Amino acid sequence: MFDAKKVKDLCVEWIRDFFEQNGKGCNAVVGISGGKDSSVAAALCAEALGKERVIGVLMPQGEQHDIDMAYMLVNHLGIKHYVVNIKEAVDELLKNLPADLELTAQSLQNLPPRIRMSTLYAVSQSVNGRVCNTCNLSEDWVGYSTRYGDSVGDFSPMSNLTVTEVKEIGRVLGLPSALVDKTPIDGLCGKSDEENLGFTYAELDKYIRTGVIEDKGKKEIIDRKHKANLFKLMLMPVFDAGIETKA
Numbered sequence: 430m431f432d433a434k435k436v437k438d439l440c441v442e443w444i445r446d447f448f449e450q451n452g453k454g455c456n457a458v459v460g461i462s463g464g465k466d467s468s469v470a471a472a473l474c475a476e477a478l479g480k481e482r483v484i485g486v487l488m489p490q491g492e493q494h495d496i497d498m499a500y501m502l503v504n505h506l507g508i509k510h511y512v513v514n515i516k517e518a519v520d521e522l523l524k525n526l527p528a529d530l531e532l533t534a535q536s537l538q539n540l541p542p543r544i545r546m547s548t549l550y551a552v553s554q555s556v557n558g559r560v561c562n563t564c565n566l567s568e569d570w571v572g573y574s575t576r577y578g579d580s581v582g583d584f585s586p587m588s589n590l591t592v593t594e595v596k597e598i599g600r601v602l603g604l605p606s607a608l609v610d611k612t613p614i615d616g617l618c619g620k621s622d623e624e625n626l627g628f629t630y631a632e633l634d635k636y637i638r639t640g641v642i643e644d645k646g647k648k649e650i651i652d653r654k655h656k657a658n659l660f661k662l663m664l665m666p667v668f669d670a671g672i673e674t675k676a
Contacts, residue, residue, distance in 0.1 A: 433597035447559075448478060455557050457484070458560050464608075465609050467563045468604055470563040472603075475508060484558060485508050488512075539575045559583040560582045565590055566589055570654075571658065572655075591633075628651065
């Protein structure tokens with residue numbers, strides 16, 4: 430049985446240890462979308478470091494229909510935050526790409542998350558920060574993240590926790606239900622995560638933790654996505670020249 434309070438306490442201690450070893454006195458910088466992952470990540474950092482050492486960055490692309498959820502979080506936690514609208518940056522980049530280059534739908538969808546990550550690091554390097562990765566195990570398992578976008582960061586408190594477990598920790602942290610139980614959407618194409626994936630997080634989480642899934646068709650989808658996206662979780666392959674180093 431998953432003990433949310435125990436895991437939350439261990440994660441808080443892990444965050445403290447990370448900063449002690451990799452940035453004593455630094456701030457945690459968290460991209461705030463208003464969804465459960467950024468909410469729980471920010472709340473964990475606030476408990477670990479104190480709210481004065483957590484900085485939220487809201488990055489709408491033009492008008493964001495659920496931006497009120499992001500404001501709800503930063504106000505609930507009482508953390509400092511910046512708002513950086515990335516629309517002009519995305520539009521300007523697209524405008525300056527070669528005219529004969531036809532971008533795929535996937536390229537267009539993944540550009541904003543990569544702009545957001547550049548924004549997070551610009552803020553982080555200006556405020557003595559460390560960027561918090563907000564991915565969870567369920568999304569990572571099936572590659573539901575943007576490489577060099579929301580898949581990266583300096584430390585990752587939730588990459589070994591399923592969506593179900595992240596939600597339970599969010600409740601233990603006392604986050605508003607509107608944030609913890611908000612229907613997850615990708616913020617890219619307007620569909621919910623589960624509509625895009627073809628299965629529910631409850632089904633995925635059960636399969637990850639127990640190996641059990643009733644629907645064989647969904648099992649095939651999950652296994653295919655997991656295999657196809659394993660490269661996202663690995664370090665970049667490096668050629669071994671076979672030359673000895675003595676440093």
